[in-house]
Amino acid sequence: xxxxxxxxxxxxxxxxSTGCGSPAGAAAGDYHFDHIKETYQLHDDKLYDYVLxxxxxxxxxxxxxxxxxxxxxxxxxxxxxDKHIHLALASYLKSLMLFPDDPSxxxxxxxxxxxxxxxxxxxxxxxxIRAKVQNRSDDGKADNAxxxxxxxxxxxxxxxxxxxxxEYYDYLVHFNHDNRAEEVQIWLGDTYAxxxxxxxxxxxYLKFEKLFPVxxxxxxxxxxxxxxxxxxxxxxxxxxxxxxxxxEEFPDSKSAAFALYKRAEIYYDQKEYNKAVAxxxxxxxxxxxxQLAIDALFKAADIQFKxxxxxxxxxxxxxxxxxxxPKKPKSADxxxxxxxxxxxxxxxxxxxxxxxxxxAEQYPAHKKAPELLFKAADxxxxxxxxxxxxxxxxxxxxDIFPDSENSRKAARKIESIEERTGWEFNNEDTDxxxxx
Numbered sequence: 001x002x003x004x005x006x007x008x009x010x011x012x013x014x015x016x017s018t019g020c021g022s023p024a025g026a027a028a029g030d031y032h033f034d035h036i037k038e039t040y041q042l043h044d045d046k047l048y049d050y051v052l053x054x055x056x057x058x059x060x061x062x063x064x065x066x067x068x069x070x071x072x073x074x075x076x077x078x079x080x081x082d083k084h085i086h087l088a089l090a091s092y093l094k095s096l097m098l099f100p101d102d103p104s105x106x107x108x109x110x111x112x113x114x115x116x117x118x119x120x121x122x123x124x125x126x127x128x129i130r131a132k133v134q135n136r137s138d139d140g141k142a143d144n145a146x147x148x149x150x151x152x153x154x155x156x157x158x159x160x161x162x163x164x165x166x167e168y169y170d171y172l173v174h175f176n177h178d179n180r181a182e183e184v185q186i187w188l189g190d191t192y193a194x195x196x197x198x199x200x201x202x203x204x205y206l207k208f209e210k211l212f213p214v215x216x217x218x219x220x221x222x223x224x225x226x227x228x229x230x231x232x233x234x235x236x237x238x239x240x241x242x243x244x245x246x247x248e249e250f251p252d253s254k255s256a257a258f259a260l261y262k263r264a265e266i267y268y269d270q271k272e273y274n275k276a277v278a279x280x281x282x283x284x285x286x287x288x289x290x291q292l293a294i295d296a297l298f299k300a301a302d303i304q305f306k307x308x309x310x311x312x313x314x315x316x317x318x319x320x321x322x323x324x325x326p327k328k329p330k331s332a333d334x335x336x337x338x339x340x341x342x343x344x345x346x347x348x349x350x351x352x353x354x355x356x357x358x359x360a361e362q363y364p365a366h367k368k369a370p371e372l373l374f375k376a377a378d379x380x381x382x383x384x385x386x387x388x389x390x391x392x393x394x395x396x397x398x399d400i401f402p403d404s405e406n407s408r409k410a411a412r413k414i415e416s417i418e419e420r421t422g423w424e425f426n427n428e429d430t431d432x433x434x435x436x
Contacts, residue, residue: 029062033071040078048082069095069102076111086159089115089122090152090167093133097148100136109133125155145171146180153187161195182212186221193224198232201225219246219255227262236266257287261296273307276300284320294328297321301337311345332363336372349383352376357393360400370401374410387417391425 036054039047055075058065065071076091092115095108116122116129132151138144149171152164168188172181189204205225209218223246230239243266246259264279280300284293301317304310318341321334339355342348353376359366360373377393380386394410401407418424 029058029065032058032061033065033067037074040074043081045082048078051078052082067102067104069099069104069108071095072098073104073108073111076108080111080115085115086157087163090160090163093151094148094167096133096136097151098144100138100144105136109136122155122157128154142175142178145175146178146184149184149187153190158194161191164191165195182208182215182217185211186217189221189224193228193232198228202228202233219250219253219259222246223255223259223262226259230262230266236270240266251286254290257283257290257292260286261292264296264299268303273303277303277308281317284324288324294321294325294330297324298330298334301334305341311341315341326362332359332366332368335359335362336368339372343379349379353379353384353389353393357396360396364400370397370404370406373397373400374406377410377413381413381417387421387423388425391417395425 032054036051036058039054040051052075055071055078059068059071062068072091072095076088076095079085079091080088089112092108092112095102096105096112099105112133113130116126122129129151132147136147139147149164149167152160152167165188168184168191171184172188175181185204185208189201189208192198192201192204202225205221205228208215208221212218215221222242226239226242226246229235229242240263243259243263246253247256247263250256260279260283264276264283267273267276267279277300280296280303283290283296284300287293297317297320301314301321304314304317315338318334318338321328322331322338325331335355336359339352339359342355343352356372356376356379360369360376363369373393374397377390377397380393381390384390391414394413397404397410398407414425
């Protein structure tokens, strides 16, 4: 072996056997970083890709380098000059979030704030990001790393999805035993779904279930997996089984109601309308306080009316809405639909008039109240020939809604009835029988 080969071998051995924490490793890191900075300072756009690759390699070779904040700051500058603004923002934020006390991190923070306000690129998240950037403090390596990936996930910008995936994986490699790893695993699946890779998203969610079988987030993750399997992978049967497992195994979770709602939608798509109605009913009965409860009953009523043509069960469902959710604005819609069904399907003019009258009584501030009370009066007059009842309703329109157009019409109607019947009606007692 020649002296030249021996010398090269010794140098290579020293390079491989020393870390950046040792003097030799630190020196090698300094030489490497100096080379990258000198190359960047040429400001040759044909070298930007090279510089970025060198910086990425440097970060992997020297993860504990004493000036990593400057490394990510430089990475952001190169990306910004190369017109990759979103990636630059991520790099600036990484410099700040991982190394908040470093002087370079403060420069990175200023650059990040400049980007988020420039041309309103992040107008919906400006105050949120600003608060995170301005209130940053060093909380330790794991906490800093989580704060960074959490901020990336919160920004939710489509042009950051690939960068987010890389950062999530990096976090899981270095902090896989951290109790927040399950949150990052969920973000991984969500991001795969966002970028149109449902198979990878489903696999990520399934991995979550295997790694964190007792997590309180398991019902939500299983629900998301079922939605993707149905909506993107076209497997309604498989999705249905998963949704049923969410309801059966986690009945007290928030996801159970969502699972029932999605199960009903799948039944509807498969034209199993009775099963769809049953699922919607189960949701409303088991989870009456859930945000989807009233909407589920409306969906059930719509199916009963349009698909099953079951008028009475439709009325019964609308009656549930009125009784169970009397203070919800949409309950007024349910009562109006009840009146419409009595009128158009049953031809029960008495019940229709009664329902419209009750609408005005229960929802006097509703914009349709004058119209429906007038409609009740018109039905009493024209269909039922009950002039006393008609005048009673017309008088209520005048008294309760004096400034409405229907009030003026009601006054003319009373005059018309008096002319037709020859009766005079006591304005203060419309319950009494009209007198000739």
